[in-house]
Every structure is written in C-alpha cells, then in structure tokens.
Amino acid sequence: MQWRIVRLALLCLWAGRLGQAQEFKIYDRTVQVHGFASQGFVYTSGNNWLTMNSNAGSGAMTDMGLNLTSQFSDKLRVGGQVYDRNLGQLGQWHPSLDWALADYRFKNWLGVRGGKVKTTLGLYNDSQDLSFARVFALLPQGIYPTDLRDATIAHTGGGDLYGNIALQHEAGEIAYTAYAGRRSDSIYSGYPYLLQDWQVFFRSFQGWQYGGDLRWTTPVNGLTIGASRMNQSITGKGTFVCLFDPGAGLVPIERTTKTSWTNMFYGEYMVRRLRIDAEYRRDFFDIPYVPGVDLQTNIHAWYIAGSYRIGKRVQVGSYYSHYVTQNTGGAALAAIIGSTDPSLPWNHVYDKVISGHVDLNRFSYVKVEGHFMNGYGWATYPNGFYLQQNPQGFQTNTNALVVKTGFHF
Amino acid sequence: MKASTRWLITAAFAVCGALSARAAEVKIIANQSVTTDSISASELKSVFLLQRRALQDGPIVVPVVQKSGATQESFLSEYMDRNAEEIRTYYYGLVFTGKGLMPKEFPSDAEVVAYVARTRGAIGYVSSAASSKGVKILAVLRHEQDRRLMKRIEPEYPETLKKLQIGGTVRLKLTISPKGDVEAVIVLGGNPILGEAAAKAAQQWVYGAAAQRSTVEVSVPFESAP
Numbered sequence: 001m002q003w004r005i006v007r008l009a010l011l012c013l014w015a016g017r018l019g020q021a022q023e024f025k026i027y028d029r030t031v032q033v034h035g036f037a038s039q040g041f042v043y044t045s046g047n048n049w050l051t052m053n054s055n056a057g058s059g060a061m062t063d064m065g066l067n068l069t070s071q072f073s074d075k076l077r078v079g080g081q082v083y084d085r086n087l088g089q090l091g092q093w094h095p096s097l098d099w100a101l102a103d104y105r106f107k108n109w110l111g112v113r114g115g116k117v118k119t120t121l122g123l124y125n126d127s128q129d130l131s132f133a134r135v136f137a138l139l140p141q142g143i144y145p146t147d148l149r150d151a152t153i154a155h156t157g158g159g160d161l162y163g164n165i166a167l168q169h170e171a172g173e174i175a176y177t178a179y180a181g182r183r184s185d186s187i188y189s190g191y192p193y194l195l196q197d198w199q200v201f202f203r204s205f206q207g208w209q210y211g212g213d214l215r216w217t218t219p220v221n222g223l224t225i226g227a228s229r230m231n232q233s234i235t236g237k238g239t240f241v242c243l244f245d246p247g248a249g250l251v252p253i254e255r256t257t258k259t260s261w262t263n264m265f266y267g268e269y270m271v272r273r274l275r276i277d278a279e280y281r282r283d284f285f286d287i288p289y290v291p292g293v294d295l296q297t298n299i300h301a302w303y304i305a306g307s308y309r310i311g312k313r314v315q316v317g318s319y320y321s322h323y324v325t326q327n328t329g330g331a332a333l334a335a336i337i338g339s340t341d342p343s344l345p346w347n348h349v350y351d352k353v354i355s356g357h358v359d360l361n362r363f364s365y366v367k368v369e370g371h372f373m374n375g376y377g378w379a380t381y382p383n384g385f386y387l388q389q390n391p392q393g394f395q396t397n398t399n400a401l402v403v404k405t406g407f408h409f
Numbered sequence: 410m411k412a413s414t415r416w417l418i419t420a421a422f423a424v425c426g427a428l429s430a431r432a433a434e435v436k437i438i439a440n441q442s443v444t445t446d447s448i449s450a451s452e453l454k455s456v457f458l459l460q461r462r463a464l465q466d467g468p469i470v471v472p473v474v475q476k477s478g479a480t481q482e483s484f485l486s487e488y489m490d491r492n493a494e495e496i497r498t499y500y501y502g503l504v505f506t507g508k509g510l511m512p513k514e515f516p517s518d519a520e521v522v523a524y525v526a527r528t529r530g531a532i533g534y535v536s537s538a539a540s541s542k543g544v545k546i547l548a549v550l551r552h553e554q555d556r557r558l559m560k561r562i563e564p565e566y567p568e569t570l571k572k573l574q575i576g577g578t579v580r581l582k583l584t585i586s587p588k589g590d591v592e593a594v595i596v597l598g599g600n601p602i603l604g605e606a607a608a609k610a611a612q613q614w615v616y617g618a619a620a621q622r623s624t625v626e627v628s629v630p631f632e633s634a635p
Binding site for chain 2: 032034036065067069071074075077079080081099101103105107108113117118126127129130132133164166170173175221222270273309312313359362408
C-alpha cells in the first residue's frame with residue numbers, strides 16, 4: 001500500500017510533463033480522452049479525521065478519473081467517466097461509473113442530459129473532485145463533506161433539463177438546471193459507514209432525488225449569484241441492533257426518509273486575480289428509527305472563501321467554514337443524542353483554513369493546507385469525525401496539515 | 410523611387426500610424442458559414458464559456474482557442490475577464506463533469522485561421538495583424554444599443570500603401586440614423602490614409618433599424634501581408 005501511494009505521488013508530480021489531451025477517431029468521430037489523479041497526505045493533532053488514522057499521518061487519500069467524450073453532431077454529445085478513490089475507510093479502491101450521459105442541446109435555452117448525470121448543487125458539488133481547479137485541497141467540509149460525496153454527486157436513471165437565457169436590457173444571463181434521478185450510495189461511502197457505529201448495517205441505500213439550480217450572471221462584472229434545491233426520498237435496507245432492544249441482536253431493517261431536503265444559496269465574485277465566494281446550506285432530514293420515533297437532523301452550514309493569484313503559477317487562499325448540526329429524536333432518543341446546544345463541540349465544526357497552491361506546469365500541481373478546527377460535529381450525521389477512528393472519545397480541537405499533488409490531462 | 414526615399418516614406422507612414430493608432434490587439438474571425446457580421450460581447454463570452462452553441466441569429470458556432478501567447482492573453486482580458494490559467498481550469502471543469510468538451514486549440518494565428526476557414530461554424534480570435542484569408546471578421550458589439558451591421562462594403566486598399574506593404578487597423582466612430590444609414594464617420598485612430606479609405610466605405614454601410622439615432626465604434630483591418 002505504501003509503495004502504491006509513493007508511486008502514485010511520483011506519477012502525479014511527473015506525469016504532468018507528459019500530459020496532453022489525447023484524441024482518436026471511431027467511424028470518423030473524434031473522441032477526446034481526459035483523466036486526472038491526485039494523492040494527498042494528512043496529518044492531524046487532536047482527532048483522527050475523514051476515516052483516516054491521521055494522527056499518525058496518512059496517505060490514504062487518492063482519487064482518479066478517466067473519461068471519453070465525443071461530439072456526435074452539432075447538438076449531440078455522448079460520454080462517460082470512471083472514478084475510483086480511497087479515502088481512509090471509504091471508497092476502498094472500488095471503481096464506479098462517475099457519469100455517463102447523452103447531452104442534446106436543442107437551443108441555447110433548452111438542453112437535455114440523460115443517463116447518469118453529475119448533480120448541479122451549489123457552486124462546486126459537481127466539480128468537488130477536481131482539486132486542480134481551485135486553490136484549496138479540501139472544499140469547506142460543512143458544505144461539501146468529502147466523506148458524503150456519494151450522497152449528492154450524481155443522479156442516475158434520469159436527467160437534466162438545462163439552458164441559458166440572456167436577459168434584456170443588459171441585465172446579464174440566467175442559467176437553469178432541473179433534474180431528477182436516483183441516488184445510489186456506495187456501501188463504501190460515509191453515511192453507511194457512520195451508521196455502522198449506530199449498529200445499523202445497510203446493504204443498500206438509495207432512492208429518488210430531484211431539484212433544480214438557478215444562477216444569475218449579473219451585470220456586475222464577475223458577480224454570479226444563485227440558489228439550489230434538492231429533495232430526496234431514500235430507502236435503506238439491511239440489518240440493525242435496535243438500541244431499545246439490544247438483546248434481540250441483528251434484525252432486518254428497512255427505513256425510508258419521511259422528509260429530506262437541501263437548500264443552498266451562493267455568490268461568487270471574480271475580479272482580476274481575486275476570487276471570493278460564499279455559500280449557505282440548510283439540510284433537513286426526518287428518518288423513522290423505530291415506529292413512532294423519528295430522528296430529525298437540522299444542519300446549517302456556511303462558508304466564506306477568498307483566493308488570490310500572486311503569480312502565474314502560485315495562488316493563496318483562505319476560508320472559514322461554519323457547520324452546526326442539531327439532532328432531535330423526541331424523549332426516546334434524547335439521552336442517546338445528548339444536548340442540541342450548537343455551542344457544544346459535538347454539534348458543530350468551525351474550520352479556519354489557509355492554503356497555498358503551485359502549478360508545476362499546465363498539468364500538475366502541489367498544494368499545502370492548514371486546518372484549525374473547533375468541534376467535531378459527531379452526532380447522527382457525519383462531518384469528517386467518526387467514532388470508529390476515535391474510540392477513546394473526541395477532543396474539542398483538531399489541527400490538520402494537508403499536502404496534495406495531482407495531475408490532469 | 411530611391412531606396413532611401415522609400416524608407417523615409419515607410420517610416421513616416423509607420424510613425425504616423427503608431428502615433429494615431431490604438432489598434433485593437435485581437436480580431437474575431439469566423440467561418441464563412443456564420444451568417445452574421447457582428448456578435449455582441451456577451452454572446453462572444455457565452456460562446457467561449459461553452460454556455461451557448463448558437464448565435465442569436467441561429468447558426469451553430471464552435472469556438473477555437475489559442476494555446477498560449479499575447480493574443481490569447483489580450484482576448485481573455487478584453488472579452489472573458491479571466492486569465493489563461495483560469496480559462497483552462499474552467500474548461501477542464503466542464504470536461505470532467507460531463508458538461509462540455511475541450512475546445513480545439515492551436516499554437517499560432519495561422520493555424521487558427523486555417524482551421525476556422527475549413528470548419529463549418531468555427532469562431533476564433535487572432536491578432537489584428539494576422540491574415541484573415543478565407544475567413545470573415547466579426548465586429549464585436551459592446552452594448553445592447555449597438556446596431557447590427559446588415560450591409561458591409563469593403564474599403565479599397567490605397568495602391569501605394571499596398572505596394573509598400575503598409576497596413577494596420579483603423580478605428581472609426583459611426584453615427585447611424587434610426588433607419589440604419591451611416592450619417593457621419595469620424596476616424597478615431599490608425600493610418601490617416603487608410604482611415605480615409607475606411608471612412609469612404611463605411612459611409613455606404615447599412616445597419617438594422619432602431620428607435621433612435623446611435624453611434625458605434627468599429628475596427629477596420631488592412632492586411633499588408635502579400
């Protein structure tokens with residue numbers, strides 16, 4: 001494993017030198033081939049983080065993707081991407097189909113994508129794997145928790161309606177996306193992993209997702225604002241040990257969310273070398289634990305980030321991410337969940353981050369990042385901290401050093 | 410004509426041109442299949458951000474970009490509000506999320522012109538000094554009130570300057586009547602002799618009708634390459 005990580009890191013550093021987009025022809029159609037890979041190293045003081053044994057330093061942070069795409073006609077584009085990752089105990093090198101779609105653009109204001117499609121949710125949900133595209137090694141985890149990537153990354157068996165509408169009187173442009181499809185969490189993702197700690201072992205966790213995104217490129221040069229919405233109806237199937245009757249041992253469980261929605265509001269401003277963005281996210285879930293006892297989760301999260309390009313190849317940035325979770329489960333679960341006071345460390349994560357990014361060439365990069373976190377947000381919804389990696393209990397503060405390198409072509 | 414006199418005339422014209430010109434650094438070129446002669450700045454930005462596949466008037470357009478260099482930088486800063494690294498990252502973002510293809514890119518003006526000339530719907534940018542043989546030049550409308558050009562008469566290249574291979578770009582300010590006729594022409598920059606020729610041609614241009622009189626600034630290139 002160690003050698004695999006070292007080899008991949010070296011590949012990331014030097015393969016970029018060779019990196020060039022490849023294309024070939026099939027039946028007179030040009031097919032583009034693009035790929036990316038990244039390798040990270042995380043060291044933390046305080047708690048272990050992101051399912052890694054990061055207190056000892058961990059290189060279990062690798063991901064990669066490879067895609068093929070072709071423009072079949074003026075309006076039709078077809079393509080697909082394979083993605084694989086290993087993040088601590090998540091992913092575990094099980095490759096998945098990241099997206100695979102046919103995209104037909106009737107008009108500027110109307111296009112259709114069908115198949116497995118990356119979900120437009122906030123500024124970065126669909127591009128959260130692309131470390132090279134931003135200064136930060138990790139996006140604000142309150143809004144884009146990498147351990148919960150599977151929950152929102154794509155919808156399958158459905159599609160998008162999308163388009164761009166230029167507004168009159170130089171009022172800018174509106175881009176819209178409406179989508180529906182099925183969510184399909186890998187059993188190697190963060191939510192099933194967290195639930196294991198609650199003695200819930202899901203074999204499958206899937207259901208419908210639908211929603212939309214509306215973003216306005218304003219007449220103010222460089223300013224975009226927008227809002228996204230996602231509704232879900234998810235069913236988990238497997239076995240569990242009921243906390244009210246542990247003596248019964250493992251019994252079958254099938255639970256469907258009663259209510260599950262996410263709202264996001266965001267803004268982005270780019271002027272010359274400066275980029276500022278901010279997002280607010282609100283999640284609400286209501287899941288029956290046993291008949292008559294619902295587990296409700298309320299999440300409020302926001303961040304503000306700024307980055308500045310100080311040279312052609314060097315960028316620096318900083319953000320503050322604020323995450324608060326409040327869980328309620330009526331009188332039956334109150335003793336297990338504990339106080340909902342958001343000032344308590346198990347109900348929040350406040351993360352101050354500084355970051356530096358260097359492009360080694362057109363295709364490869366290295367970045368270094370420091371996180372200074374207060375709280376561990378561990379409750380019934382994960383946010384980076386898991387009891388499995390912190391069996392001795394959590395500490396209030398965690399500092400993290402993240403080093404990441406990668407390439408793309 | 411003596412060589413020294415020829416040099417003197419060339420130098421005089423060159424200095425004259427340099428002093429009066431604030432020539433646009435890039436020009437927008439398109440394949441002959443693109444039916445329009447002008448494009449709004451916001452449309453141009455949308456096309457190169459791959460947000461739109463067609464211009465308002467209907468034709469499908471395919472953006473072609475330069476790999477690097479001063480022309481690319483000028484285009485990006487003038488029309489895209491992004492630098493080379495940011496636009497490349499933006500394109501890769503679309504490629505890896507399944508929302509677009511990497512645009513075709515070329516390392517030189519000549520290769521961009523050649524590709525645009527032979528590819529239906531292609532639209533690209535080259536330096537204002539580059540040859541635009543086989544392609545059409547699109548005027549960029551900066552504001553909504555800018556008028557769309559319906560009929561364009563090409564200016565006559567003064568023989569003497571052509572022989573001396575003196576070219577460049579002339580900038581004109583046109584006053585257009587509500588009906589669409591060019592009522593007045595002012596030469597804002599460029600070689601004065603080329604400016605006179607450009608103004609003479611521009612007086613015959615016809616724009617789309619509008620509710621009121623308006624003005625528009627245009628660039629007219631004269632290519633000195635043989």
